[in-house]
Amino acid sequence: MLHSNAILASLSTSDTAALRPHLKATHLPQNTVLYETGDTIKAVYFPMSAVVSLVVSLASGEMTEAAMVGRDGAVGLASALDGKIAMCRAVVQLGGDAMVCDPVAFRGTALQSESLISTVMRHEQTLLAQAQQSTACMANHEIDARLCRWLLRARDLSESDNLPFTQEFLAEMLGVQRTSVTTVARTLQEAGMVKYARGKIEILNVDGLREGACECYETIKQQYGQLLGRPHQ
Structure with a gap:
């Protein structure tokens, strides 16, 4: 079942064995808010079929999506780098299945593995790149x-x-x-x-x-291919 999420599928045998006991299957209904801006991240989500939008909200009530995360990524992964406070709102845009992990357990596992912490860092870099691409897209396309x-x-x-x-x-x-x-x-x-x-x-x-x-579709696809160390298809 873990192969349904690209991050989990990319892990080494040892990292998978260390993380597996902390993973639980869950279903995320559409429109579920996983966390709000400023909340403490209490779970790391690895979507299998669910799709999550990371949304920036303004005081006026307006919202704009900064990034979209699904089976190619994870939500709340920054907690492994001590990023315990959510910087945006995470809402389930398409209901589906996911694996969920306690952030303390995930951080402990990641800190014991150079390969896993490297995956976390590359994922967060890719997520930032997607948000930057979205900003450029909104301004120019x-x-x-x-x-x-x-x-x-x-x-x-x-x-x-x-x-x-x-x-x-x-x-x-x-x-x-x-x-x-x-x-x-x-x-x-x-x-x-x-x-x-x-x-x-x-x-x-x-x-x-x-x-x-616009070009942003292929650009983001390429970025996620590079995240896992292989060309996109």
Whole structure:
């Protein structure tokens, strides 16, 4: 079961044996808030089929996604580096399964293994790179290209063409007005790339979305391939 998460699957036999007793299977329902900004991180999550958004919230109530984490990464891994305080909100955007580990146990295991602590550091570096890429994307790319990129990454992590997202949620994640998402979603539907019903998006043309997506989709994919020391596919 551990092979369903790329981080866990990449561990050495000894690291896997040391960590396995501390891992527990859990199900994360959609919209579950794993932690809020400023909370103490009380669990490390390794998504298997769940997808989690790391979100920055403003005093005005507006929210924008900084990074998306799924089976290619982990949530709360910085606790192994003594990063016990959450710097953003973590919310489950797509419900699914995950392995969960107590952060104290994980840190203790990581500090006994140079290879595991190296994996943690590379993951956090990659997560930061994704957040930086998202910032550049928001500042320089059009909404249609950003939405294509976002849908493709959600599809990759969930391994499903059916995504249960409302336009309100998409607007929050992209940091735009709902009317903008409505316009772009209608355009994509008319082009035969997606089929949109209330609260549900079905991806019909993956190649079309890839052509419409900005460069950030491939960049982030490459970064996660490098995280595990192998080229992306």
